[in-house]
Amino acid sequence: MLNYAASRIVQTIIVLLVISFIAFLLVANIGDPLAALLSADATVNERMELIARLGLDQPLGTRFLHFLGNLLQGDFGMSYRTQDPVANLIAERLPATIELAFVSLLITILVGVPAGIYCGVHPNSLFGRFIMLISTAGITLPNFVVGLLLIAVFSVQLGLLPSFGRGTVVDLGFWTTGLLSVSGWRAIILPAATLSTFQVAFIIRMLRTQLMEVGQSEHIRFARARGLSEARIWYVYAIKNTLLPVITMLGLQLGNIIAFSVVTENVFAWPGLGSLFLQSIQAADIPVIAIYLIFVGLVFMIINLIVELLYPLIDARVLRRQS
Amino acid sequence: MTTPLLDVRDLTVTINRDGHLITALDKVSFSVNPGEVLGIVGESGAGKSITGAAIIDLLVPPLKRTGGTITLAGERLDRLSPKAMRSVRGGRIGFIFQDPMTSLNPVISIGRQLCDTIEAHLKIGGDKAKRKALEWIERVGLPNPEVQFRRYPHQLSGGMRQRIVIALALCANPALVIADEPTTALDVSVQAHILQLMRDLHRESRASMMLITHDLGVIAKMADRVAVLYAGRVAEISTVGELFNAPKHPYTRGLIRATPMPSADSEVRLDQIPGAMPGLGAVPPGCAFNPRCFKAEGDCRAAIPPLTTEESTAFSCFHPLEREIA
Amino acid sequence: MTPVVNTPSVPAARRNRLSKLLRAMRRAPGPTFCAFIIFALLIYAFVTPLVSLNPFEFSGMSVMDSFIPPMWMADGIPDFPLGTDDQGRNLLTAMAYGMRTSIIVGFLSVIIGLVLGGSLGLIAGFVGGKVDAFIMRVADVQLAYPALLLAMIIDGAARAALGAERSVTTAITIVVLSIGIAFWVQYARTIRSSVMIERDQDYVSAARITGRSNLSIIVLHILPNVMAPVLVIATINLGIAIITEATLSFLGIGIPVTSPSLGTLIRNGNNFLQSGEWWISVWPCLVLVAFVVSVNILGDHLRDVYNPRLRGRS
Numbered sequence: 001m002l003n004y005a006a007s008r009i010v011q012t013i014i015v016l017l018v019i020s021f022i023a024f025l026l027v028a029n030i031g032d033p034l035a036a037l038l039s040a041d042a043t044v045n046e047r048m049e050l051i052a053r054l055g056l057d058q059p060l061g062t063r064f065l066h067f068l069g070n071l072l073q074g075d076f077g078m079s080y081r082t083q084d085p086v087a088n089l090i091a092e093r094l095p096a097t098i099e100l101a102f103v104s105l106l107i108t109i110l111v112g113v114p115a116g117i118y119c120g121v122h123p124n125s126l127f128g129r130f131i132m133l134i135s136t137a138g139i140t141l142p143n144f145v146v147g148l149l150l151i152a153v154f155s156v157q158l159g160l161l162p163s164f165g166r167g168t169v170v171d172l173g174f175w176t177t178g179l180l181s182v183s184g185w186r187a188i189i190l191p192a193a194t195l196s197t198f199q200v201a202f203i204i205r206m207l208r209t210q211l212m213e214v215g216q217s218e219h220i221r222f223a224r225a226r227g228l229s230e231a232r233i234w235y236v237y238a239i240k241n242t243l244l245p246v247i248t249m250l251g252l253q254l255g256n257i258i259a260f261s262v263v264t265e266n267v268f269a270w271p272g273l274g275s276l277f278l279q280s281i282q283a284a285d286i287p288v289i290a291i292y293l294i295f296v297g298l299v300f301m302i303i304n305l306i307v308e309l310l311y312p313l314i315d316a317r318v319l320r321r322q323s
Numbered sequence: 324m325t326t327p328l329l330d331v332r333d334l335t336v337t338i339n340r341d342g343h344l345i346t347a348l349d350k351v352s353f354s355v356n357p358g359e360v361l362g363i364v365g366e367s368g369a370g371k372s373i374t375g376a377a378i379i380d381l382l383v384p385p386l387k388r389t390g391g392t393i394t395l396a397g398e399r400l401d402r403l404s405p406k407a408m409r410s411v412r413g414g415r416i417g418f419i420f421q422d423p424m425t426s427l428n429p430v431i432s433i434g435r436q437l438c439d440t441i442e443a444h445l446k447i448g449g450d451k452a453k454r455k456a457l458e459w460i461e462r463v464g465l466p467n468p469e470v471q472f473r474r475y476p477h478q479l480s481g482g483m484r485q486r487i488v489i490a491l492a493l494c495a496n497p498a499l500v501i502a503d504e505p506t507t508a509l510d511v512s513v514q515a516h517i518l519q520l521m522r523d524l525h526r527e528s529r530a531s532m533m534l535i536t537h538d539l540g541v542i543a544k545m546a547d548r549v550a551v552l553y554a555g556r557v558a559e560i561s562t563v564g565e566l567f568n569a570p571k572h573p574y575t576r577g578l579i580r581a582t583p584m585p586s587a588d589s590e591v592r593l594d595q596i597p598g599a600m601p602g603l604g605a606v607p608p609g610c611a612f613n614p615r616c617f618k619a620e621g622d623c624r625a626a627i628p629p630l631t632t633e634e635s636t637a638f639s640c641f642h643p644l645e646r647e648i649a
Numbered sequence: 650m651t652p653v654v655n656t657p658s659v660p661a662a663r664r665n666r667l668s669k670l671l672r673a674m675r676r677a678p679g680p681t682f683c684a685f686i687i688f689a690l691l692i693y694a695f696v697t698p699l700v701s702l703n704p705f706e707f708s709g710m711s712v713m714d715s716f717i718p719p720m721w722m723a724d725g726i727p728d729f730p731l732g733t734d735d736q737g738r739n740l741l742t743a744m745a746y747g748m749r750t751s752i753i754v755g756f757l758s759v760i761i762g763l764v765l766g767g768s769l770g771l772i773a774g775f776v777g778g779k780v781d782a783f784i785m786r787v788a789d790v791q792l793a794y795p796a797l798l799l800a801m802i803i804d805g806a807a808r809a810a811l812g813a814e815r816s817v818t819t820a821i822t823i824v825v826l827s828i829g830i831a832f833w834v835q836y837a838r839t840i841r842s843s844v845m846i847e848r849d850q851d852y853v854s855a856a857r858i859t860g861r862s863n864l865s866i867i868v869l870h871i872l873p874n875v876m877a878p879v880l881v882i883a884t885i886n887l888g889i890a891i892i893t894e895a896t897l898s899f900l901g902i903g904i905p906v907t908s909p910s911l912g913t914l915i916r917n918g919n920n921f922l923q924s925g926e927w928w929i930s931v932w933p934c935l936v937l938v939a940f941v942v943s944v945n946i947l948g949d950h951l952r953d954v955y956n957p958r959l960r961g962r963s
Contacts, residue, residue: 015790030809140942142892144899145934148919152931156923163923216383218425225381225420226440226491227413240430259795266900267919281805281902289805300793 005309012301017068019297023290024067027077028060031286036080071294077287081280086287089276095175096166097261097272103179103188104196104257108250112200112207119204120211120242121234131204138201143260147194147267154190162187164269191268195260199253206249210242217241248311251303258296327354328396328531329378329499335390336370336377336555338603345604347373347386351557352630353550355499360525360532362546362563364539364578366600369552371535372421375501378533379412380405396498414444417492417530419502423484423509427476433460433487434472437494444495459490464520482513486520493524500525501533506541518544539582543567551575554601554611556627561636571636571643574612610640618642673954680950683943690940694752697745704738705746705908712737716921719928732928734914735921740932743914748936750910754825755891759883761829762890766836767879773837774844775863775871781841788834799831800893804902817908824903828893835882843875885948888941895937911937 033054038046051057055066070077076086115131122128138146155163166178167187178184214220215238223233258274265274273292280288336348348370355361363371376382378393378400393400400411412418420426428436437456442448447455453472460468463486476484485505492500505521506514522545525532534545542549542563549566551558551574559572570576577596598615601607607614613623620642628639674681714737718725725732731740773784791799804827811819847853848871856866897903898912899919906913911933918930 015793018790026806030806140888140945141938142896142941144896144915145938148915148922148930148934152922152927156925156927218420218422219428221381221383222418222420222426222488222491223428225379225412225418226443227409227411227495228439228443229409232439232443237428237431241428243430255793255795255798259798259801262798262801263896263900277801278900278902281801281808284805284809286806286809289802289809293802296798297790297793304793 008305008308012305016294016298016301020068020071020294021064023293024064026293027067027286027290028063031080031284033078033080037078037083076291079280079285079288081283081285081288086291089288090273090291093271093273093276095177096270097265097274099177099179100188100192100195100261100264100270100272101257103192104199107192107196108199108203112196112203115200116204116207117211117235117239119208120215120238123208123212132208135201135204138197139205141197143194143198143263144267146197147191147264150190150194151267161190163190166271191264191270194267195257195264198256198260199250202253203246203250206246207242210245211238214238214241244311248307251307252300254303255296255300258299325356326397328357329355329533330394331374331378331391332394333391334374334377334388334393336373336382337387337389339385339387340604343604346606347555347603348377349555349606349627350391351552351555352391353557353560355531355533356548357498357531358529359547360534360545362542362549363533363535363552364537364542364549365552366537366578368600368602370555371537371552372503373555374552375418375503375533375535378501379416379418380408381412381418410444413440413492413497414495415497415499417495417497417500419489419492419500419505421504421508423481423488426488427484429476431475432472433474433476433479437472437487437491440491441494455494459494460487462524463487463490464516481509482517485509485513485517489517489520489524493528493530496528497530499531499533501535503535504537505534507536507538521545539579551578554606555603556611557630557637557639558612559636559638559640560630561638565636569644571633571638572612572640573616573618573642573644576644577615618644677950680947683946686939686943687947690748690936690943691752694745694748697742698749701739701742701745703746704736704743705906716926718926731932732926734918734929735926740928744911744933744936747909747911747914747933748940750821750904750908751891751894751912751937752940754821754828754894754904754910755887757825758828758832758890758894759887761825762832762886763836763879763883765829766833767840769833770837770840771844771872774841775848777845784837785841788837791834796828796831796889797893797896800827800897801900801902803827803830804897808902817905820903820905821908824894824897827897828890831893832886832890835886836879839878839882840875843878844871847871847874881948881952884951885945888944888948891937891941891944 033056034047034050038050055063058066074087076090078084079086079089082089115135119128119131119135141149151163154161162183165187167183167185168181169176169178169184170180178188211234215234220233220238223237228237261272262274262278264270265272266278269275276288277292279285280292331354332352333350334348334352335346335350337344338347339345351370351374353361353363363374365371373382373386376386377388380388380400382388388401391401395411395415400408403411427433434453434456437459438452441452441455445452445455457468457472460471465471465483465486471479471483471487476487479487485508489505492502502521506517509517518541521532532545534541536542546563548560548562550560551566551572553574559566559570559575561571566575567579570579574596577594580594581596596615601611607624609622609624609626610616610619610628613619616623622641628641630637630639674684714729714733715735717729717733717737719732720727720730729739729741731744733739734743769784773781794802804823807823807827811823853866853870856870861869894903894910895912895915898910899916901916904910904913906917909917914933915930915937918926918928918933921927921929
């Protein structure tokens with residue numbers, strides 16, 4: 001087991017290094033940091049100073065090591081667009097996106113899980129089929145179309161919910177939260193719903209498939225042969241078997257949430273990491289793009305690693321099968 | 324004639340294949356007397372497992388029970404509502420599944436599975452149920468009941484798991500136990516132990532047992548009476564002694580002869596019956612066995628022989644075997 | 650009774666194939682309907698530009714005609730059945746041009762992905778060993794990223810590299826390449842596994858014995874046998890590619906306004922959603938969704954039909 005864990009961790013580190021290198025190459029080769037970071041009337045001295053500080057006169061290898069070192073110390077470079085440290089930009093925008101992701105996860109669990117369970121237990125009922133139809137729409141409709149639809153209905157037509165911004169935000173020092181005000185909650189609902197659409201549709205389909213499969217299994221048949229109630233059979237015996245695969249899939253979907261957050265934050269003018277990323281692309285702000293590249297890779301690799309290392313602990317059968 | 328505990332009359336099960344209705348069980352009739360072990364024997368595909376599942380209404384669609392009556396201690400099971408049937412399952416009829424690797428829920432502890440069954444039928448809860456569960460774990464021969472109680476199925480060996488399956492089937496004290504190939508999926512060395520366990524439990528509880536198997540050796544060891552199934556129909560029903568010494572139906576004799584068993588003069592005979600049992604939907608007209616039967620004649624092809632009772636045996640054959648005078 | 654098609658002048662073989670197709674269509678009404686929708690939209694997208702002037706190049710519109718609602722509403726005019734946009738363009742025509750761009754870009758990116766993924770998959774499957782391991786490792790790492798994000802990153806990096814001055818062609822090329830590179834992995838994997846199965850077959854050994862070069866074996870013998878599953882993936886991917894391009898354009902980093910795709914049109918129309926001129930973004934949305942959903946349903950159906958595991962059944 002220890003061997004397995006060690007090899008997986010080493011592999012993850014190697015992949016992260018490769019990703020960091022690619023990100024570094026982007027920063028080193030694309031765009032002109034001098035033009036971006038210096039004012040037009042900079043003196044030659046200031047120029048030389050910046051070159052030395054950024055290490056632009058060093059060989060590639062050394063620069064990469066500096067790059068890595070800086071990363072590990074929390075120095076993510078300077079944004080070409082705003083001349084601010086990238087780390088500051090990220091810290092400023094992070095709370096908005098995390099809260100958005102959190103509320104969308106809430107919606108996924110509160111809406112998607114019951115709907116998926118219902119579909120799995122009553123797959124051929126009218127309501128079950130209706131849910132499946134909606135979930136198909138949720139999976140095939142592009143994210144921005146869903147957002148526009150929600151805005152058209154709830155903001156323009158009904159005038160119930162705002163279509164942009166975070167509402168009233170409370171500053172807690174290291175964190176700005178919109179969840180402590182009513183207007184904050186009203187502002188977060190539509191974007192969170194849009195962001196969660198794909199996840200909800202996905203989890204409904206997954207639960208339905210999983211439950212239908214489990215429902216056919218021998219041990220469920222044996223449970224029926226023992227006269228256990230249908231409620232117990234579905235809501236305890238069957239569902240417990242689906243928990244692990246579903247949670248795993250949700251975790252692996254995190255990458256999609258990050259991608260869709262860019263679109264959602266744009267539709268709803270939500271000042272989070274996603275819109276920061278979009279602004280960087282529009283303004284060719286390479287340092288931010290590069291950091292995003294590393295960040296997404298990091299998130300995925302770590303989740304993957306956690307899943308691969310925790311799985312054998314949670315499910316001892318997996319470990320046995322491997323040995 | 325004792326009143327049978329379980330009486331099955333003309334049980335018919337059909338399967339829907341692409342719109343065609345094919346008969347899987349064709350008017351199967353037999354009964355189980357109180358306290359006895361009735362063996363149901365036959366080749367794979369003869370309909371044995373379907374019979375067991377049909378009795379407790381646990382057929383897997385597209386199989387469907389389409390005819391016949393099933394009476395348990397005078398009550399018509401085939402007329403019960405699904406809710407009433409649920410209390411019969413496990414409570415009055417216990418079912419032992421074949422494969423211990425797949426019949427136990429992998430993510431719920433042994434103890435929990437036992438307690439759930441006990442609580443569902445015996446109307447006791449909490450500690451009392453737990454105590455009963457521990458009793459049963461011990462009774463089926465597992466050491467350290469407290470430890471096993473907390474364990475999960477994958478932590479037990481195949482034999483241990485099957486003991487738990489037996490415990491689960493019996494823990495609500497049913498009057499009838501249906502065992503569907505209880506030892507087929509086990510190692511040979513474990514089979515004997517499990518059979519011994521079942522025999523002991525049967526003697527203790529005095530419940531009736533319907534033992535479904537393809538293994539004549541198991542029948543010889545465990546059964547009091549035997550019903551032989553062929554292609555979804557009953558070929559013969561008789562006591563175990565009569566079956567082996569004086570089978571009436573030609574198929575039964577062929578079946579016995581095809582089973583490797585040392586004969587009196589220590590020869591091991593092994594005679595295969597020519598041909599193969601017809602599959603679903605391929606049953607020939609008349610007697611299902613007639614194409615392979617050395618005694619077949621015209622009337623065998625013309626009509627399905629009915630189950631005729633003669634003293635303590637029953638058979639469906641127009642030309643049954645005469646008793647061999649040794 | 651098998652339906653017979655009454656075409657006396659058509660040779661027997663073609664008549665058989667036609668009747669087979671008709672039978673298949675009758676058995677699957679949903680996907681057939683979707684195929685018709687796709688066909689209709691394709692005609693709309695490619696024929697309309699032939700009979701009308703490009704409202705994005707030709708300045709024959711009048712700003713006086715802007716913001717006219719669809720013709721069934723008050724203030725609507727039959728001249729502009731679906732209304733006009735903020736520059737007075739007839740939406741019916743504008744959408745056709747937009748749709749054409751969307752389809753072409755989607756199609757091209759699928760081709761790029763197919764060629765890139767296909768070649769890498771062929772090489773990985775045929776050569777095996779370290780080359781295969783390397784290609785697959787790269788594929789695995791890329792799969793860590795959602796394709797949309799990758800397309801954005803590649804698009805962003807390309808823009809930065811090429812500077813501010815970009816022609817429309819360059820923009821389209823960047824988008825096509827970004828989406829193509831973001832999606833090559835699935836093609837590569839499918840072809841690779843098919844190739845690995847095929848390369849051990851007898852006909853390959855036979856070809857090798859007769860001294861054929863590796864390249865000719867790959868192209869002439871193996872390739873035809875692995876194309877079927879790939880084409881199914883390509884169909885499903887077309888929908889995804891079009892959505893990805895629409896998303897990029899909606900975000901402003903895709904196809905520029907001067908030669909817009911449906912996504913760009915929606916982005917433009919979004920500005921007026923709040924003030925009530927909903928039709929400017931809703932029509933392109935509907936057309937986009939209709940096309941993509943139809944492609945998805947048809948693609949799913951084709952995938953089930955050509956699933957090698959189910960092939961025995963029919």
